[in-house]
Amino acid sequence: MKKRQARRSITTNITIWFSIVLVVIVVLTFRIFWFVSASILQKTIREYLYSSVEENCDKIRFLSSRENADPYDLDDFYIRYGEGWMEVDDDFVDTINDVHSALYTTDGTMLYGKNPIARDIGLQQFKDSRIYEYRTASNQRYYVYDRKLNSKNMEGLWIRGIVSLSSEEKQLNDIFRSAMIYIPILLAAGVIVSYVTVRGSMAPIRRIEQVTSEITRGDDLKRRIDIGDVARELYDLAASFNNMLDRLGHSFEAEHQFTSDASHELRTPTSVIMAQTEFALDRERTAEEYRSALIVIARQGRRMNALIKDMLDYTRLELRPGNYPMERLDLSGLTESTAEDMAMIGLKNIHMKTEIEQGVFVRGNRLLLERVVQNLVDNAYKYGKENGHIMVRLMHLPKDTDHAAAKPQGFLMGGFREIREDSGETERDIVLMVEDDGNGIPEEEQERIFERFYRGDPSRNASGIAYGTGLGLSMVKKIAEIHGAVIKVKSAVGEGTIFSVYFRTDTL
Numbered sequence: 001m002k003k004r005q006a007r008r009s010i011t012t013n014i015t016i017w018f019s020i021v022l023v024v025i026v027v028l029t030f031r032i033f034w035f036v037s038a039s040i041l042q043k044t045i046r047e048y049l050y051s052s053v054e055e056n057c058d059k060i061r062f063l064s065s066r067e068n069a070d071p072y073d074l075d076d077f078y079i080r081y082g083e084g085w086m087e088v089d090d091d092f093v094d095t096i097n098d099v100h101s102a103l104y105t106t107d108g109t110m111l112y113g114k115n116p117i118a119r120d121i122g123l124q125q126f127k128d129s130r131i132y133e134y135r136t137a138s139n140q141r142y143y144v145y146d147r148k149l150n151s152k153n154m155e156g157l158w159i160r161g162i163v164s165l166s167s168e169e170k171q172l173n174d175i176f177r178s179a180m181i182y183i184p185i186l187l188a189a190g191v192i193v194s195y196v197t198v199r200g201s202m203a204p205i206r207r208i209e210q211v212t213s214e215i216t217r218g219d220d221l222k223r224r225i226d227i228g229d230v231a232r233e234l235y236d237l238a239a240s241f242n243n244m245l246d247r248l249g250h251s252f253e254a255e256h257q258f259t260s261d262a263s264h265e266l267r268t269p270t271s272v273i274m275a276q277t278e279f280a281l282d283r284e285r286t287a288e289e290y291r292s293a294l295i296v297i298a299r300q301g302r303r304m305n306a307l308i309k310d311m312l313d314y315t316r317l318e319l320r321p322g323n324y325p326m327e328r329l330d331l332s333g334l335t336e337s338t339a340e341d342m343a344m345i346g347l348k349n350i351h352m353k354t355e356i357e358q359g360v361f362v363r364g365n366r367l368l369l370e371r372v373v374q375n376l377v378d379n380a381y382k383y384g385k386e387n388g389h390i391m392v393r394l395m396h397l398p399k400d401t402d403h404a405a406a407k408p409q410g411f412l413m414g415g416f417r418e419i420r421e422d423s424g425e426t427e428r429d430i431v432l433m434v435e436d437d438g439n440g441i442p443e444e445e446q447e448r449i450f451e452r453f454y455r456g457d458p459s460r461n462a463s464g465i466a467y468g469t470g471l472g473l474s475m476v477k478k479i480a481e482i483h484g485a486v487i488k489v490k491s492a493v494g495e496g497t498i499f500s501v502y503f504r505t506d507t508l
Contacts, residue, residue, distance in 0.1 A: 011202050015195045022190050030179055037175060041168045045097075046131050049145045052099040053161035059089035060103065062153040079103075079111055082153060088112055097163070104158040115162055117142060126158050133165075141165040208238055269300035276300075324365040324482070331369065331503070332360045332394060335432065338373040339392045347381045350388045350436075357395040360430055362503045368479045373432070375472040376499050380436035383497070393433040430503040441491040449489065450477045476501075 063069055064084040069076070075090035092101060093114055102113030108122055115121070120136045126146040134142045145161040273296075279285075280293040336356050343352040362369075373392070380390045441449060450473050480487045480501055491497035 009202075010205075011195065011198050014198045015191065018194045018198070019187075019191045022194070023187060026183055026187060030183065034172070034175070038168065038172060041171055042165075045163055045165065045168055046143060048097040049099050049131060049143050049161050049163045052096055053101060053145050053147045053159055056092050056101045056159055056161075057147055057149065059092045060149065060154070060157075060159075061087050062151065063087050077112060081111075081157075084153060086111075086154070086157075099161055099163045101159055101161050104160055106156045106158065111157075113159075115160065116164070117162060121160075121162075126160070204238065208241055212241065269304045272300045273297050324368055326363050326365055326483075329362055329364050329366055329369065330360075331362045331364075331430070331432070332356050332358050334366060334369055335373055335392065335394045338370050339377065342374060342377040342381075345378075345381055348384060348386045348388065350381055350384045350386075350390055352377070352390040352392065355391065355393045355395070360394055360396060362430060362483070362505065364483045364503075368482065372476050372479050372501060373434075375476050376434040376501075379472055379499075380434055380438070380497070384436045384438040388437050391433075391435040393431075393435070395431060397429045397431055429505055432501040432503070433498055435496060435498045437496040440493040440495055440497055441489070442493055443491075446489055446491060449473050450487075 062081070062084055063078075063086075066078060066085050069078070069085075069087060073087075073089070077088040077090065077092075079086040079088065086103075088103065092103075092112070095114065100114040100116060102115040102118070103111045104126070105111060106126070110118060117134070117136055117140075121134060121144065124134065124144070126148070128146060128148045131143055131145045134144045136142070142165060143163050147159045147161070149155075149157040149159065276293040276296045280290055285293070336354060339352065339354050339356075377390065377392065384390065476499075477487050483503065485501050485503045488500045488502070489497065490500070
């Protein structure tokens with residue numbers, strides 16, 4: 001079943017989710033603010049009611065005679081009570097913060113003051129020093145506070161304070177109306193800002209998508225993604241894409257090179273095989289002629305088999321060096337055992353000797369390092385002379401000494417011209433050397449011997465045959481690079497050749 005194609009962009013999806021989260025947060029925040037505001041307003045109104053009634057308690061005093069009244073308080077109100085008079089300050093009836101106060105007797109008779117719900121609350125019993133809520137028949141809410149007067153001659157008197165909660169509701173409604181105006185504006189601004197921010201943040205990803213699409217359409221694997229100064233995650237993403245493109249480009253070039261090499265190198269043996277086959281089938285041949293043709297075909301077949309094997313090994317090594325795990329290796333033991341095995345070849349009656357320092361360790365892959373020793377020794381056999389010599393050496397280079405002077409000076413077996421090595425590799429302190437006393441390599445060829453499929457002049461060996469597939473030394477160089485090593489060659493025509501591989505020990 002075909003998957004449904006996504007219709008919305010990541011920017012749109014993030015903006016939508018951000019908007020939903022923002023709305024939820026704003027609504028929850030508003031609800032919390034609403035409840036907190038209502039609680040604070042109620043507390044404030046209750047405090048206003050309490051303080052207003054308590055202040056009015058001080059505005060009432062008992063006079064045994066009106067003659068005792070202050071002659072300057074002409075606006076005070078006087079009420080006959082008991083055996084004297086109640087003097088009520090004229091400020092008693094003032095409405096402060098919507099609080100109304102009234103003076104009552106215990107039986108509910110209002111003597112003085114204001115009470116907007118006097119008829120509704122007339123039968124309500126007094127509750128001393130307690131603030132409570134009262135709801136009228138018309139569903140209007142009020143706070144009520146009753147205060148009993150305990151002063152002498154004022155027993156049986158009460159002050160009742162009343163304040164409407166409509167002021168609270170009014171303020172909350174004002175808050176709600178303001179919120180309905182400003183919250184949508186803030187939400188819209190937040191959504192726009194989030195969209196712009198996300199779009200800007202996604203710009204590098206769109207750039208990556210654009211570049212990869214252009215590469216896909218144009219097959220330009222050399223192009224790379226440059227997204228400038230961005231967040232670390234996006235930078236790492238672009239770097240990962242670039243690394244992937246590097247590997248793809250490298251793989252493509254290796255595939256192209258492999259195809260080119262295969263078509264070029266296999267053309268000759270294939271042509272020879274075809275020619276010999278057609279020769280044998282052209283007409284009846286003698287047994288000797290058939291045998292001769294088969295020998296040529298077998299030889300070319302072996303050459304093709306060796307060539308294909310070496311090409312596959314080299315390509316595998318070039319494309320996937322990570323498939324060869326590294327470990328701490330005893331290079332001394334590896335070199336010694338490999339040299340012993342190679343000494344059994346005995347080609348051209350060449351004698352092999354070894355000078356291997358014990359306890360030399362490097363970090364590397366055993367299979368690859370064995371191939372280095374094998375290829376170098378095999379190369380020395382192929383291009384060595386009859387009854388010649390091969391010397392395999394492994395040692396630590398002395399520290400704080402002249403680098404050239406620290407190396408063996410040519411063969412120690414005597415009779416050969418000294419070949420000095422001065423590579424300048426002073427940062428590496430382990431050297432593997434394979435020396436031969438063959439015909440040597442001309443100076444003009446020394447820079448090319450590590451090239452793929454390059455084979456030296458057949459005149460270098462006595463048989464006049466160009467040995468091998470031309471991949472041995474190029475593979476040795478590649479293995480050395482994988483191990484952070486360097487390979488050098490010194491040679492003199494007619495005197496011999498020294499191949500030296502320098503290793504570091506700082507990666508153990």
